[in-house]
Amino acid sequence: MTSSASIVEVSGLQKRFGNHVAVDDVTFTVPEGGSVGIVGESGSGKTTIARMLVGLEVPTAGTIRVGGRDRMPHASVAERRRRARELQIVFQDPYSTLDPRQTVDSCLDEVLRLHRPELNRKGRLSRMNDLADMVGFDSRQRRALPRRLSGGQRQRVAIARALAVEPSAIILDESVSALDLSIQAQILNLLAEIRSETSIAYILISHDLAVIRQLTDTCVVMQHGRVLEVGETGAVLDNPQSEYTKLLRSCVPGPGWHPTRLRNIFPGGS
Amino acid sequence: MTALNTPIAPARVLRTIRPIPGLDVVGHVAVLLVILFACLAAFGPLIAPHDPNAVNLSLSYGGSDTEHPIGYDQQGRDIFSRLLHGARSSFLGPLIIVAAASTAGMTLAIVGAWRKGWIDATLAGILDSSLAFPGLLLAVMVVAIVGPGIQSTVIALSIAYTPYMARIVRSAAITEISKDYVAAARVQGFSALTICVRHVIPNIMPIVLGQAVLTVAWATVDIAGLSYLGLGIQPPAADWGIMLANGQTGVLQGYPMEAVSAGLCLIIAICSFSLLGERISRRGEAIAA
Known part of the structure; x- marks a missing residue:
């Protein structure tokens, strides 16, 4: 890891929808030109974080600093254009994008x-x-x-x-999840190429550990809106510290894998 | 090439007119009739053979002849010329109503759908409660206060049709605004106005158009009804609603041509607008789904 300045700094981020806490006390940083993965199961708050970063949702608490400046809601037109040049997003659904x-x-x-x-x-x-x-x-x-x-x-x-827009960073919110494997590989190669050609930073949101491993340096593991583990991607995925990360890893199908094995891990699951 | 020099035969012109894909036979007939009525409204007064208000009492209820294909009304005026002139006044009012109600309804609906929250809730509440008032009743009330005339009825009906338009546009706009491309445009720093004008409105236009054509049909009935009652367009103007009212006495005396011809024009026009509007709406919904 280089000690360069960070492009995105998130601290104590929280989002409530009524009584439901979607994101709670999330803190992480993205270095300039770096690549950070956010993993977790559906509903763990990954997408809500992405939407708050680009200003589509207003955080209940916590701060988002992008390019060294706080992102407050209700920005002027000029300010929103400047923010656009800092952070862009690619959504999940190719059919409505x-x-x-x-x-x-x-x-x-x-x-x-x-x-x-x-x-x-x-x-x-x-x-x-x-x-x-x-x-x-x-x-x-x-x-x-x-x-x-x-x-x-x-x-x-x-x-x-x-x-x-030539942004400093791009958020990829499950951007390859809806695609079949060969197309997924094409897009991932494309993203890796773009990153080597430009100095763009990625925030990659995915439930797919293979995608995270391929494209990110650092990764954040989330469950129920909270951060469970942060660390260097290889280390987190190869040598998980939290039970949840181990569980996520064991859910990835591989040789000899059988869903019945998961019964022991998911209490009450069938 | 010799083919280029040959005059264009009528058959070749006809061959260039292709059926509209996805529209059934009834829809095609409706399209043709709507075009016919639009031409009548635009050019009817120009092609009318006689002065619609030239009174000749010696020809009262006179029968048809080569110059006057439908004959004369009670005051000896040429019914055919009055029908042609009536097309314009019968459609002008509804057209203004639809243009006004569509613009107002679309603006309210998109503002609500975009801003969400209390603004949307307030707008939806006002629109829903105004749906409880029948438009015709509102028009009659305005006439009672302001006095009869086409302006007051057009304004009253424009207001009355706005919530119908807004309700349909609102649900389409909510669906459209929730799509990712709108979010992407917001993240790119486009203003709300730009996104709505360039992306949202063009995409919900089929639904707006279908509803607008349907509203032309309803507003035509309303205006004709009000004119029939003597609250809308005022005599001696040639208008199908007024002709229907005037023709009543003729029907009783055994001269039904004025009432029947004006009534038929209204029925055919309203049916073709309704049938076409329904088809456009259905298609818009199919595209949106």
Whole structure:
């Protein structure tokens, strides 16, 4: 681990929905250009953290610092644009992540018009070419509406749209979970490539330990909205300290794996 | 090529008109009739062969002849010309009502769906309780206060139809705004207005359009009804509702042409707008699902 400045600092983060505590006392940091994984089962508060980071939900308590500045709710238009250039997000569902009436090119163009107003038509076009190359789109696909694209292609458009802003960090909220394995591998390779080419930081949210292992340096294990374990990804996954991480690991199917084994671990489960 | 020099035959023009995919036969008939009525409303007064208000009492209830295909009304006015002029006044009111109610309803619904929380709850409460008042009753009440006339009835009906529009748009807008692409646009720093105008409204437009066409049908009935009662458009203007009222005495005396022709125009127009509106709505819902 380098001792460089951190791009995202979260401390004591809490979110309540009525009486339900979705996220409780979560603290972690993401170094500049680093890659942090957040793992946990469904409903452990991973997505709520992501939504709070990008300002789609307002935290009940705790602070979020991005790029050294506190994120307070109700930001001005200029402030929201600046925040957009710090942190972008790619969502889980490839089928609702794009406007069904917008082609790939017009989707990217819209973002460039907002964030790169200094570019003229030619400049935007050359930037769009770069982005399309990065995610592997040809000119025919770039003129296509989302309904003509597969799930994996849509997620690649969503990644390109996030990259168009040139953010310091991208949150990937289960962004590959809805895709089949070979497409998942393609996207993961793409993400690894992008990271080696740019100095972008990742916050990778997943329930898939293999994905976390492949792409992250540090990982945060969560259960019921609380952080159970934080540490270097390899160490946490190979030598888990908490019972829950051991349980998560034993849920991954492998040679000789059988669901009946889990009966001993899940009390009351069938 | 010689083919380019040959004059365009009518058959070739017809071949370029293709059926609309996903629309049944009834829908196609409705589309054609709606286009016909739209043309009548736009050009009817221009192609009317006679002055709709030229009175000739010696021709009272005169029968049809080559110049006057439907004959004369009680005051000896040409019924055919009055029908053509009536198309405009019968559709202008409903059109203004629909434009006003759609704009107002869509704005209220999207503001509510976007802001959520107490703003949405308050708006939904106001709209739901205003649904309890029949629109026609509201119009009659306004006429009782302001006096009869087309302006007051159009304003009253515009207000009365706003909650219908808003209720349907609201549920569509809530679904659309909850989609990830809207969240992504927010994270990218686009303003709420930009996102709604560029993304949300175009995507809910099929539902708005279907409801708007249906509302044209309902508003036509309401305006014609009010004009029939003498509360809406005022005589001697040619209007289908007024012609229906005037024609009553003729029906009793054995000259039904005025009432029957105006009534038929209304029925066909209202049916075609209803049938088309239903089909557009259904399609919009299918796309949204």
